[in-house]
């Protein structure tokens with residue numbers, strides 16, 4: 001018998017590559033929208049594992065699906081197909097504009113596939129124009145951490161120091177129709193956009209802006225890629241946000257909530273575009289793995305019903321009303337925005353830069369929330385979070401506010 005190493009939070013600082021600076025507590029157990037740490041202290045989860053646990057923690061039907069699949073078949077490779085991935089692809093194509101699915105393991109990989117597809121389509125269609133490779137993206141956007149996706153993302157700090165970076169990428173102003181109208185051209189092969197920017201500060205797109213992107217992409221034969229990695233799978237109040245906007249992309253990427261915490265992602269597209277990825281052009285060892293596919297199929301089945309989607313809108317309205325109440329008493333927010341259960345509360349100027357302080361104080365008071373940058377608090381709870389947990393979580397959050405207001409500004 002080998003000895004089980006004793007671990008605690010300080011272990012992180014000695015054995016992990018320090019890409020993160022995790023909180024002082026270690027969650028060890030969770031159920032629904034409640035989490036317990038290694039000291040047995042409970043937290044209300046309004047963060048949802050960063051917009052991932054759409055059906056909360058330990059959902060019985062999802063757990064049963066994973067366990068049943070684990071007992072049947074874990075992994076077989078893409079040398080063979082497998083029933084769960086075929087079922088998931090059938091379900092997703094039936095439920096969306098798309099007729100083809102490619103599976104990956106993360107949002108970044110789904111976007112990588114989408115961007116590579118766009119370059120490939122242009123390569124195949126425009127042999128006489130090798131310059132049709134340009135990707136248009138938007139400031140503050142986030143598309144993942146591979147070298148291509150981090151270069152396409154609109155937050156330069158994430159790409160700094162990793163050069164040479166992929167080329168022919170331009171960043172435009174989000175929701176700025178004028179900027180994209182003058183920037184797009186015959187050399188553009190793709191426009192990639194989050195219908196609601198998540199990491200960048202919870203900014204929903206204007207419908208007029210997305211309609212313009214659709215029209216300009218058609219005009220210049222560029223692919224319109226919607227990155228719905230964060231807002232997708234019911235979080236917007238529709239299965240995908242494109243449905244709520246009434247603007248259909250050529251390619252859609254989805255991850256985070258898709259597996260409710262089991263790693264899986266998908267790139268969805270049309271028959272015609274999919275044909276440009278012939279056997280051997282792209283792939284993944286784990287992509288469409290039976291475990292992930294079985295879980296995702298169950299998640300989409302459970303989320304894509306009117307009770308859950310209407311419930312998202314009801315919970316969204318309930319949270320916004322509660323936040324307005326909190327703001328009436330404390331005056332800490334300058335704006336509340338978002339869509340469905342991806343909500344942002346931008347701090348007023350007096351609290352500029354202090355979003356992480358609020359997140360820390362909230363955790364100490366027993367509620368998990370997120371920030372999106374230094375000035376915006378972000379909520380992304382389970383789509384089926386009980387209203388009592390919302391109320392208890394926001395009560396704990398409100399209790400934590402004075403400690404932030406009264407504390408010195410840390411410079």
Ligand SMILES: *Cc1c(COP(=O)(O)O)cnc(C)c1O
Nearest residue numbers: 106107108142143144198229230
């Ligand atoms: C989280 C996120 C990604 C990256 O997903 P990973 O699974 O971390 O690779 C990409 N796009 C958006 C909009 C995201 O929110």
